[in-house]
Amino acid sequence: MKACVLYFSQTGNTKSFAEEISDSLDAPVFDLITSDPSVVNEYDVVLIGTPVHGFNPSKEALAFVERLPEGDGKKTVLFCTHRLWTGRTFGKLKSTLKKKNYHNVLCVAVKGKEFSKEDFTEPVQKIVKKLQE
Numbered sequence: 001m002k003a004c005v006l007y008f009s010q011t012g013n014t015k016s017f018a019e020e021i022s023d024s025l026d027a028p029v030f031d032l033i034t035s036d037p038s039v040v041n042e043y044d045v046v047l048i049g050t051p052v053h054g055f056n057p058s059k060e061a062l063a064f065v066e067r068l069p070e071g072d073g074k075k076t077v078l079f080c081t082h083r084l085w086t087g088r089t090f091g092k093l094k095s096t097l098k099k100k101n102y103h104n105v106l107c108v109a110v111k112g113k114e115f116s117k118e119d120f121t122e123p124v125q126k127i128v129k130k131l132q133e
């Protein structure tokens, strides 16, 4: 299983989460702002992370997902960091992914104000476990 981690992060929280996932999966991590969506063609599993902005995914992450190539059933995992409520964050990304034929297997949200590495330990383990199934 070849995985890659793509994220958008405004203040660094989602970037930290993405880097923890990347370390645990031994998968490359890319800032989606500077990545071409066609990069996903090289991987079997694509993990996509965003902060929650106004009960929605960041517009940067949504725009990236909207530009992804046809998925052909490729697996995705969505993750986010947020302060209070995720709202439509995962729902919006999932419906966009579904239209493009991606198969999302897991959504993981981490809630908090300031995050330490330890805050991501359990959520990362959840992702690793899911991808081992």
Ligand SMILES: Cc1cc2nc3c(=O)[nH]c(=O)nc-3n(C[C@H](O)[C@H](O)[C@H](O)COP(=O)(O)O)c2cc1C
Residues within 6 Å of the ligand: 008, 009, 010, 011, 012, 013, 014, 015, 050, 051, 052, 053, 054, 055, 056, 081, 082, 083, 084, 085, 086, 087
């Ligand atoms: C403009 C803006 C809107 C936000 N809206 C929400 C929101 O609707 N729900 C929520 O739980 N957190 C919200 N937050 C908090 C962020 O999701 C949270 O701080 C997140 O960890 C930031 O991730 P980042 O450091 O990767 O940018 C908002 C933050 C900003 C700056």
